[in-house]
Amino acid sequence: MSDTTLAKSFEPHNIEAQWGPEWEKRAYAAPAFAEDSKNFSIQLPPPNVTGTLHMGHAFNQTIMDGLTRYHRMLGENTLWVPGTDHAGIATQIVVERQLDAQKVSRHDLGREKFVERVWE
Numbered sequence: 001m002s003d004t005t006l007a008k009s010f011e012p013h014n015i016e017a018q019w020g021p022e023w024e025k026r027a028y029a030a031p032a033f034a035e036d037s038k039n040f041s042i043q044l045p046p047p048n049v050t051g052t053l054h055m056g057h058a059f060n061q062t063i064m065d066g067l068t069r070y071h072r073m074l075g076e077n078t079l080w081v082p083g084t085d086h087a088g089i090a091t092q093i094v095v096e097r098q099l100d101a102q103k104v105s106r107h108d109l110g111r112e113k114f115v116e117r118v119w120e
Helices: 013-025 055-073 088-101 111-119
Strands: 039-044 077-082
Touching: 039 055, 055 077, 088 111
Parallel strands: 039 077
Antiparallel strands: none
16 A cells, blocks of 8 residues: 555554554653642543444544543643443344344343343
């Protein structure tokens, strides 16, 4: 591939191999806490159970990343927290479709077994 051709998908390996060690050496993402600094935190929702990252997720996470880095550069105590599932209904639908393909319903399993299946 030439320097003027974009890859079909994002391939961060070369960039991360070059810059990752430098960023770690400079402690750019190292957590810190200063009593006299403002605090900034933001919650990152996890991806949907479908595993599909759509443009809305990419846009949302890019904004959160930028905001967190901005507040860190201001010297604030920053925290970007992995969130809780925001897609419970979508998760249930995906698992029910999997069960349906096996000719089983969530009612056949019962609540406890269905919840176990969801966590799988």
